Amino acid sequence: MATATGVAEERLLAALAYLQCAAGCAVFARNRQTNSVYGRHALPSHRLRVPARAAWVVQELPSLALPLYQYASESAPRLRSAPNCILLAMFLVHYGHRCLIYPFLMRGGKPMPLLACTMAIMFCTCNGYLQSRYLSHCAVYADDWVTDPRFLIGFGLWLTGMLINIHSDHILRNLRKPGDTGYKIPRGGLFEYVTAANYFGEIMEWCGYALASWSVQGAAFAFFTFCFLSGRAKEHHEWYLRKFEEYPKFRKIIIPFLF
Numbered sequence: 001m002a003t004a005t006g007v008a009e010e011r012l013l014a015a016l017a018y019l020q021c022a023a024g025c026a027v028f029a030r031n032r033q034t035n036s037v038y039g040r041h042a043l044p045s046h047r048l049r050v051p052a053r054a055a056w057v058v059q060e061l062p063s064l065a066l067p068l069y070q071y072a073s074e075s076a077p078r079l080r081s082a083p084n085c086i087l088l089a090m091f092l093v094h095y096g097h098r099c100l101i102y103p104f105l106m107r108g109g110k111p112m113p114l115l116a117c118t119m120a121i122m123f124c125t126c127n128g129y130l131q132s133r134y135l136s137h138c139a140v141y142a143d144d145w146v147t148d149p150r151f152l153i154g155f156g157l158w159l160t161g162m163l164i165n166i167h168s169d170h171i172l173r174n175l176r177k178p179g180d181t182g183y184k185i186p187r188g189g190l191f192e193y194v195t196a197a198n199y200f201g202e203i204m205e206w207c208g209y210a211l212a213s214w215s216v217q218g219a220a221f222a223f224f225t226f227c228f229l230s231g232r233a234k235e236h237h238e239w240y241l242r243k244f245e246e247y248p249k250f251r252k253i254i255i256p257f258l259f
Contacts, residue, residue, distance in 0.1 A: 010138050016130045017220035024220075024227035031231025050117045052109030059120035060099040063128035067092045076136035083141035083151070087213050090158055091131050094205065095124075097166070107173055127221060134217045150214055157208025164190060164201030172198065185244055192248075193256040195240055196233035200254050203229055230254055 050058070067088050070076045078084045145151055167189055175184045190197035206225045210218035233254040240247045253259055 006137070009133070013130060013134050013138060014216060016126065017216045020127065020130070020220040020224050024224035027224070028227035028231060031228075031234070048114040049111035050114055051111055053103045053106055055112040055117045055120075056103040056106070057099055059117050060095055060124055062121065062125040063095040063131075064092065064099045066125075066128035067095070067132040070132045070136040073136070078139055079136050081141060082143065083145040084135050084139055086146065086155075087139075087209070088132060088135045090155070090209055090212070091135075094162060095128075097162075102169065105169075105173060107176070127224075130217055131221065134215065135213070139213070139215060151212045154208045154210070154212025154214075158205050158212060159208070161201045161203070161205030161208055165198050165205060166201075168198035168201055183243065185240065185247060190256065192251075194233075194252045194254050195237040196229070196254045199229040199233045200256070203254070230259075 070088065071079065071092075079088065168186075168191065171186055171188050171191060175186060186195075186197070190200060194200055203222070203226050206218075206222040210222040212218075230253070237251075237253045
């Protein structure tokens with residue numbers, strides 16, 4: 001992108017990345033003072049709700065559709081480069097699973113407050129544009145970037161994190177047997193070490209993506225993910241400690257052995 005329009009868009013994408021970091025800080029501060037607005041922590045005052053399965057599909061869809069649009073577009077010059085294609089595919093694989101597979105594996109699921117769903121749609125739209133547009137139009141990598149240690153380690157972290165996330169979701173789905181009601185303590189996998197193993201996997205996933213992309217845009221996404229999910233994980237952890245006297249006290253919140 002050497003044109004004036006291209007330079008302007010590069011500046012816009014950088015500004016959006018820094019704005020995402022600022023939003024992450026605001027979310028982190030808010031989560032320390034108030035409860036989440038969905039799931040078991042949602043307040044009864046949130047009367048307008050969306051069925052869980054529909055909410056997940058709709059809110060994740062922008063982060064699936066926007067990369068697909070860039071792949072289909074003939075005006076995406078950077079996608080002629082293998083590193084750019086692989087990095088965008090990493091983003092696309094996650095949201096393909098989140099939008100087209102995960103919702104249809106859900107067993108029940110509490111309806112999501114409309115406010116939370118709307119905020120998620122806004123985030124996925126902005127972040128989907130930021131990541132897909134940067135990788136398809138701005139990011140420049142050497143052809144041998146895929147052999148660089150940063151890419152290789154980052155890709156390994158991304159893949160490991162995604163597998164942890166999927167496996168942890170599987171454990172949570174199968175906590176209740178047919179006819180069971182109420183909540184149970186998760187067992188197995190990384191749940192033996194942390195309360196929010198699924199969130200730990202997702203944070204690892206996007207930290208790996210950030211390392212592999214070696215970009216401000218990728219780092220901003222990873223930072224926001226940590227700020228959002230760490231607060232949510234802390235709520236879960238405190239809830240389990242209140243709910244179950246026998247809850248393992250040695251379990252950390254979200255990072256094994258540390259936090």
